Amino acid sequence: DTGVSQNPRHKITKRGQNVTFRCDPISEHNRLYWYRQTLGQGPEFLTYFQNEAQLEKSRLLSDRFSAERPKGSFSTLEIQRTEQGDSAMYLCASDGGELFFGEGSRLTVL
């Protein structure tokens, strides 16, 4: 257990629905990252936060994706109007000099 909590662990949804994932990082870590991983690939950077500020967002990230980190604590990643290509593992990582990953949220879009 890394101390990073993600939920839900699994989400199955129909195409066109909205989904939201939550990440609770290690409390003393200011930086939080979101990654996406598909089978056979390494984690792909989505976005990261320094406290409540979203400092960088991948150019590959569609406008359907949005992330927040209110008050610099937990973070949410929302995907609107899901597509089958969004099916992946969504990983949250807490940065203490090295990344500590949560267990991930696996999304399946039917």
Added chain:
Amino acid sequence: QKEVEQNSGPLSVPEGAIASLNCTYSDRGSQSFFWYRQYSGKSPELIMFIYSNGDKEDGRFTAQLNKASQYVSLLIRDSQPSDSATYLCAVNLDTGNQFYFGTGTSLTVIP
């Protein structure tokens, strides 16, 4: 060109042998280097990090860094079947910047 490149494998070694995993990176400004292990269906877990040129040992694991060649490797001595996993190389430019991951090398240790 990808920021971090790894041979996807699969790499197979017999139990007790040395497994050698390699990684190259493109940005000379890279400062920190990490090896993660990822079991199937699980999230990555940190094995080692290295910041300076040379070798760093931790138990059966040795990380090697050569910044001039932009190359980092991981050696696993006395490989065990439980070492069978995908090994991800990650590079960080500087504190606060994003971490770039390779696609991972799949390792199988044969009993």
